Amino acid sequence: MELSIIDSLKAGGKKLTKARKAILAVLEKNALPITVAEVHAGLVKARTNVDLVTVYRNLAMLQELGLVNAVGFHEGQMRYEVVHGRAHHHHIQCRGCGKIIDLMLCPLKKLTKLIEEQTRFSVDGHALEFFGWCPQCR
Amino acid sequence: MELSIIDSLKAGGKKLTKARKAILAVLEKNALPITVAEVHAGLVKARTNVDLVTVYRNLAMLQELGLVNAVGFHEGQMRYEVVHGRAHHHHIQCRGCGKIIDLMLCPLKKLTKLIEEQTRFSVDGHALEFFGWCPQCR
DNA sequence: TGGTAAATGCAAGTGAGTTGCAAATGTGGT
DNA sequence: ACCACATTTGCAACTCACTTGCATTTACCA
Numbered sequence: 001m002e003l004s005i006i007d008s009l010k011a012g013g014k015k016l017t018k019a020r021k022a023i024l025a026v027l028e029k030n031a032l033p034i035t036v037a038e039v040h041a042g043l044v045k046a047r048t049n050v051d052l053v054t055v056y057r058n059l060a061m062l063q064e065l066g067l068v069n070a071v072g073f074h075e076g077q078m079r080y081e082v083v084h085g086r087a088h089h090h091h092i093q094c095r096g097c098g099k100i101i102d103l104m105l106c107p108l109k110k111l112t113k114l115i116e117e118q119t120r121f122s123v124d125g126h127a128l129e130f131f132g133w134c135p136q137c138r
Numbered sequence: 139m140e141l142s143i144i145d146s147l148k149a150g151g152k153k154l155t156k157a158r159k160a161i162l163a164v165l166e167k168n169a170l171p172i173t174v175a176e177v178h179a180g181l182v183k184a185r186t187n188v189d190l191v192t193v194y195r196n197l198a199m200l201q202e203l204g205l206v207n208a209v210g211f212h213e214g215q216m217r218y219e220v221v222h223g224r225a226h227h228h229h230i231q232c233r234g235c236g237k238i239i240d241l242m243l244c245p246l247k248k249l250t251k252l253i254e255e256q257t258r259f260s261v262d263g264h265a266l267e268f269f270g271w272c273p274q275c276r
Numbered sequence: 277t278g279g280t281a282a283a284t285g286c287a288a289g290t291g292a293g294t295t296g297c298a299a300a301t302g303t304g305g306t
Numbered sequence: 307a308c309c310a311c312a313t314t315t316g317c318a319a320c321t322c323a324c325t326t327g328c329a330t331t332t333a334c335c336a
Contacts, residue, residue: 013312015301015302015312015313016303017301018301019314019315036292050315050316051316053294053315054315054316056293056294057294057314057315058314070212072210072212074208074216074265076291076292076324077293078212078292092253092257092259094259101257101259103257107246111243111245115230115241115268118241119230120272120273121239121268121272121273122270122271122276123269123270124269125268125269126266126267126268127211127212127265127269128264130250130259130261130263131261131264131265132254132260132261132262132263133259134257138260153281153282153334155284156332156333157284174324188285191284191285191325192285194323194324194325195283195284196283214292214322214323216324
């Protein structure tokens, strides 16, 4: 079974602070990965004053605990999404407008085993993003 | 057939400058994707004085022409490798020492078609990197 | 060889992300 | 409920990859 968010924090010796609750709430409200600035803007809109640096520190920490997922489209900044029981998945981003869509698939399980055999690395993660043009920008 | 590097530059209205030749030479010497700073260091070592900003501008241009390939491991900087007739491939990086290895495979051709059908995007690229621990760091 | 667009170097700027430190705040034990 | 204490937060300053503006230089073509 999966640990609850609170249990995961406790298991990592972390406190359940106001900032942390608010950050997770903003992420939960967004289905797609958002930037640190967008998380911060969400906090401001929810009248929760949390410094930007606190957002950075918490996202890094939540990522280490496996509670959030970092996604990068080589935009010069990272994006984050909650894990929270969602299935492992990937994304596609439009090169025109930047729109992101979830792709509920991953073809890499078998391949990972093959890579482990061939390289002698122990593989513990991968980044897979697609790029293209959405119907509106095409 | 594939255009030569010189032909590709000409086709794009680009000049074959000393800086450009030297940058491509440094990339050709390196089998794996290297950072902009590493390209620049390679130029200095080869006694070719090219400003760092020129390296940035040329790598961006060479990427647009499809002559070099940008690879990102979410390290806060990009890496570049020459395309030059090499087969499409991906990489794995060690989380311990940062070592990178070529993976001469790509499982995404069929999947790309499927994504195009499902999302109505026209897919024109993808980023796929693996992460893990190499035998020395494990 | 000379005219011209493209390319370069330098300096200054942008913006994401980090670090140090003093003040504030959860938490677990009593 | 309170206290002790480690964790967390905010602020300010900083780092570093990358970009931009502009005057000078260079490759190319007639």
